Amino acid sequence: MKLYNLKYHQEIVNFEKAVKLGLGQKQGLFFPVELPAFKPVELLKILNMDFITRSTEILAKFIHHEISKKQLHQHVQEAFSFTRPLKVNITKNIDCLELFHGPTLAFKDFGARFMAQMILLMNKKHESVTILTATSGDTGAAVAHAFYKMQNVRVIILYPKGKISYLQEKLFCTLGENIKTISINGSFDDCQKLVKEAFNDKKLKELIGLNSANSINISRLLAQICYYFEAFSLLSEKKRKNLVISVPCGNFGNLTAGLLSKALGLPIKSFIACTNSNDTVPRFLSSGIWSPNKTVSTISNAMDISQPNNWPRIEELFNRKQWNLKELRFGSVSDETTKNALKELFKLGYTSEPHAAIAYQLLRDQLKQEEFGLFLGTAHPSKFKNTVEKILNHKIILPNALKNRINLPLLSYNINPDFKKLKQFLLDQ
């Protein structure tokens, strides 16, 4: 697969290079030169396949020139070796797609684990690699666990101090070994900026074999396409007809993957781009003006991002497919309304968490009579135990993935959002 740099179209790389670089020159994102699509008969065929075989077919559509199907199948199996997405019935016309049954209890396991497999495959000479990534909560855990104890790989994760949940922090800041975590005295956007600065430093990049694991990495996006197909395959003929998928967005990687699944031929009628009060995209879609505000903290902290990195990819995809951005539905939800949505879901017999509750709220508000709605359950409620328990007045039981880590000491370093400090750390540690 050839990919071009959205900020510098002359830069064209293959999949391997794009995975290794993360970002291109001028901090541009990579985007496929050709957008593959399944023919209707192919689509029917793959919808009947099991999750692993179908996911292999989907990924092969993009990268079969570089990785054989057989090899890909092995790596997909390894990456998605946990419970596949589960569909839960919420109301007559709304289902939730639970994507949080992986080792770190959030959908980020799909992308992070597939990326780890790709880096493993591509590091033929066993050179040392440094994975540097910023997290608003869940990426960190997924990436840390995906690369834990992997040889020749050092993982450094930046997160905003005090702005991720206690359990989120416990999940990945207690591992040690090849996983180093740094809390930054700032916001997620500050963390993201530091990562970009590191990538701009050519010498540093070469010296430590820098690689990014953000949702900007193309391998993560491709992996996430697979569960949209799985969701579709789990629906009845009738529900497939007017399907609306509601996506809780932060960096907009998940939505990008959803839109790519549509570009591949999956007949999804519409998507809803959902945010919390960090509503740069909803404001942009209604006014045409891009004006990020300062990031504010909310109870859906993994979505506390006001400068979503993946947005240029979405615009490019709409341009390339000649889709109209007006067809993208959107909305933002305050903390108050999120809490009410969570309570409403609970009354319906479903215990959820703030991110999914936002997607549910906008779906129920915007769903038309003839449509069927699916909202994405992006994290397990236990990751936000304290918040959820307080809102619902209901005890949340911790799954083993969390119970096993809760008493371990935090091993994080702490620095100010100062690139010099980060650079020193990268060179010294």
Ligand SMILES: *Cc1c(COP(=O)(O)O)cnc(C)c1O
């Ligand atoms: C990361 C995350 C999101 C946002 O996903 P993006 O791909 O960054 O838009 C939503 N919910 C949860 C629980 C997350 O961890």
